[in-house]
Amino acid sequence: MAVEVINFKDKLTLFGEQWSPKIIAQLNDYHFKLAKIQGEFVWHSHPETDEVFIVVEGAFEMQLTDGGLHLKAGEMCVIPKGVEHRPVAAEECAILLVEPAGTVNTGDAQSDLTAPHDDWI
Amino acid sequence: MAVEVINFKDKLTLFGEQWSPKIIAQLNDYHFKLAKIQGEFVWHSHPETDEVFIVVEGAFEMQLTDGGLHLKAGEMCVIPKGVEHRPVAAEECAILLVEPAGTVNTGDAQSDLTAPHDDWI
Numbered sequence: 493m494a495v496e497v498i499n500f501k502d503k504l505t506l507f508g509e510q511w512s513p514k515i516i517a518q519l520n521d522y523h524f525k526l527a528k529i530q531g532e533f534v535w536h537s538h539p540e541t542d543e544v545f546i547v548v549e550g551a552f553e554m555q556l557t558d559g560g561l562h563l564k565a566g567e568m569c570v571i572p573k574g575v576e577h578r579p580v581a582a583e584e585c586a587i588l589l590v591e592p593a594g595t596v597n598t599g600d601a602q603s604d605l606t607a608p609h610d611d612w613i
Numbered sequence: 614m615a616v617e618v619i620n621f622k623d624k625l626t627l628f629g630e631q632w633s634p635k636i637i638a639q640l641n642d643y644h645f646k647l648a649k650i651q652g653e654f655v656w657h658s659h660p661e662t663d664e665v666f667i668v669v670e671g672a673f674e675m676q677l678t679d680g681g682l683h684l685k686a687g688e689m690c691v692i693p694k695g696v697e698h699r700p701v702a703a704e705e706c707a708i709l710l711v712e713p714a715g716t717v718n719t720g721d722a723q724s725d726l727t728a729p730h731d732d733w734i
Contacts, residue, residue: 495677495696499688517691519663519711522643524689542640548687556616566669567620568645570638575616590640590711 500526500548503613504586512607513589513597523593526613530584535576536601543571543591550585554578621647621669625707627734632726634710634718635734644714647734651705656697657722664692664712671706675699 503516503526511533513525529552545554551564554571555578561569571577579587598606624637624647632654634646650673666675672685675692676699682690692698700708719727 495675495682495690495692495698497682497684497688497690501687517665517689519665519691520694520713522711524665544638544640544645554616561616561618563618566622567618568638569616569618570640571616573641577616590643592641 500586500588504528504549506613510584511597511605512611513609514611514613516613518593519590521593522590523595525589525591527587527589527597528584529579529581529587531581533579534598534601534603534605535578536599536603537574537576538571538591538595538599539574541573541592541595543573543589543595545569545571545579546588546590548586548588550581550583552579552581552585552587555580621707621709624734625649625670631705632718633728633732634730635732637734639714640711642714643711644716646710646712648708648710648718649705650700650702650708652702654700655719655722655724655726656699657720657724658695658697659692659712659716659720660695662694662713662716664694664710664716666690666692666700667709667711669707669709671702671704673700673702673706673708676701 513527517524634648638645
C-alpha cells in the first residue's frame with residue numbers, strides 16, 4: 493500500500509452531503525471519516541465501541557444526557573461506548589471521526605439519518 | 614468516565630520534551646498521543662500495527678525507503694505495519710499519533726530515542 497498525504501481541506505471539497513461520513517483512511521481495522529454536520533442529529537449510542545470526534549473546521553455542541561460540551565477546531569472528545577449523545581451544529585462544521593470499520597453513524601437509533609458506513613473518498 | 618473537551622494547543626503547553634509522545638485520549642484499546650518533534654528520528658518500523666500521524670502545528674517530512682512525504686498542519690498519513698519510516702522536522706512540529714496502546718515510538722529499532730509508551734498528560 494502506497495503511503496500518501498491526506499489533506500483534510502482537499503478531501504472536504506469532494507463532497508457536500510451533511511451527516512454522511514466519508515472514509516479517508518484506515519488504521520488496522522479502524523476508519524478515519526470526515527463529515528460535514530449542521531443542525532440537530534439524532535440521539536443515539538454505540539453499544540460496542542468508543543467514538544472519537546475531532547473538529548477540523550467550525551464548532552459544534554456534543555449534547556449529553558447530563559449536559560453538553562462545546563467543541564471547536566483543534567479540539568476533540570471521546571464518547572465512551574454506550575453513552576447517549578447528539579451532535580448539534582448551528583453552522584456547518586467539519587469533523588473527523590475515528591471508530592472501528594463498520595460503525596454506523598446513528599448507532600442503536602432508528603433514523604432517516606442513517607448513512608452508509610463504507611463510503612470512501 | 615466523564616466526557617471532556619481535549620484542546621490540542623492547551624495540551625501542548627503541558628510538556629516540552631521532543632520525541633516523547635504524551636497520551637491525551639483513549640479510544641477502546643487505542644491511544645491518541647501528542648508529540649513535539651524536531652531533527653531526525655531513527656529509522657524503524659512497527660511489525661504489529663499501522664500508525665497514523667496527524668500534523669497539529671508546523672510541518673515535517675516522513676522519510677520512507679523509496680522517498681518521502683511532506684506533511685503540514687491539516688494533513689495526515691498512515692504508515693502501514695512493517696513499513697520502515699523516519700520522521701524528520703527542520704523546525705519543531707507538533708503531531709498527533711494514533712496507534713494501539715503500548716506501541717513503542719521507536720518500534721523495532723534499538724535507540725536512545727525510545728520513550729515511555731504510557732505517559733499521560
